[in-house]
Amino acid sequence: MALTDEQVERYARHLILKGVGVKGQKRLLASSVLIIGAGGLGSPVALYLAAAGVGRIGLVDGDVVDLSNLQRQIIHTTASVGTPKVDSAAASIRALNPDVQIDAHRELVDASNISALIEPYDLVIDATDNFAAKFLINDACVLANKPYIHAGVVGFAGQVMTVVPGEGPCYRCIFRDMPAAGEIPTCKEAGVLGAVVGIIGSIEATEAAKLIVGVGEPLIGRMLTVDALTMNIRRVPLPKHVPDCPVCGEHPTITAIDSANYIQPACAI
Numbered sequence: 477m478a479l480t481d482e483q484v485e486r487y488a489r490h491l492i493l494k495g496v497g498v499k500g501q502k503r504l505l506a507s508s509v510l511i512i513g514a515g516g517l518g519s520p521v522a523l524y525l526a527a528a529g530v531g532r533i534g535l536v537d538g539d540v541v542d543l544s545n546l547q548r549q550i551i552h553t554t555a556s557v558g559t560p561k562v563d564s565a566a567a568s569i570r571a572l573n574p575d576v577q578i579d580a581h582r583e584l585v586d587a588s589n590i591s592a593l594i595e596p597y598d599l600v601i602d603a604t605d606n607f608a609a610k611f612l613i614n615d616a617c618v619l620a621n622k623p624y625i626h627a628g629v630v631g632f633a634g635q636v637m638t639v640v641p642g643e644g645p646c647y648r649c650i651f652r653d654m655p656a657a658g659e660i661p662t663c664k665e666a667g668v669l670g671a672v673v674g675i676i677g678s679i680e681a682t683e684a685a686k687l688i689v690g691v692g693e694p695l696i697g698r699m700l701t702v703d704a705l706t707m708n709i710r711r712v713p714l715p716k717h718v719p720d721c722p723v724c725g726e727h728p729t730i731t732a733i734d735s736a737n738y739i740q741p742a743c744a745i
């Protein structure tokens with residue numbers, strides 16, 4: 477389908493960009509992305525992917541906007557305090573780009589709903605900040621053979637990796653077991669600089685756009701780490717294949733999503 481005159485103007489900087497062009501823009505418009513978490517990471521991811529013309533964006537979040545979210549969750553506004561985050565985010569996306577179809581899922585992701593939630597989408601974004609959700613997203617995406625982008629942020633530091641099942645390691649290849657509650661401080665306990673979730677979320681959006689368009693080298697088999705205090709940014713090589721990974725290894729022990737494996741106190745950034 478040809479781009480409309482309005483789309484030619486809206487996406488002009490993509491259309492002239494080597495590596496994207498009309499073909500890449502059509503891929504973006506035909507793509508679907510599920511963003512799990514409409515908070516600090518989900519805000520820049522949703523805004524940039526909507527601006528880029530990703531045709532269908534699913535948002536999953538069970539919370540309502542709180543005043544303490546606004547220090548970093550830039551998709552929400554003071555006027556949206558008290559309203560469901562998915563509704564507030566959907567309103568911002570609609571105002572930004574009417575090309576985007578939005579599916580608002582006002583629920584927390586858990587073992588009972590994750591597989592059905594991710595199924596209709598090409599790509600999944602982990603925009604959560606609790607380990608239970610991170611392990612759950614990883615395992616469900618690997619079992620469904622669905623690419624996804626992992627990110628985590630705390631304090632002034634963050635990390636991003638892209639997981640394409642069969643092409644590189646998964647989150648559980650690197651972090652085998654969920655840390656015990658309280659072992660690693662969450663953003664709620666340690667705080668987080670707002671702009672740092674913006675950096676990390678923007679990197680997730682960039683990885684998503686690259687995967688959809690099919691350009692560049694995704695962070696498959698590499699963990700990007702950002703220390704914003706020193707601005708030390710590293711791309712850490714990861715093992716290509718981890719034969720004893722419990723979910724993507726040669727003899728997996730996790731072959732279905734069992735709720736008993738994902739219980740941990742949650743913290744939404």
Ligand SMILES: [Zn+2]
Pocket residue numbers: 645646647648649650718721722723724725
């Ligand atoms: Zn693995």
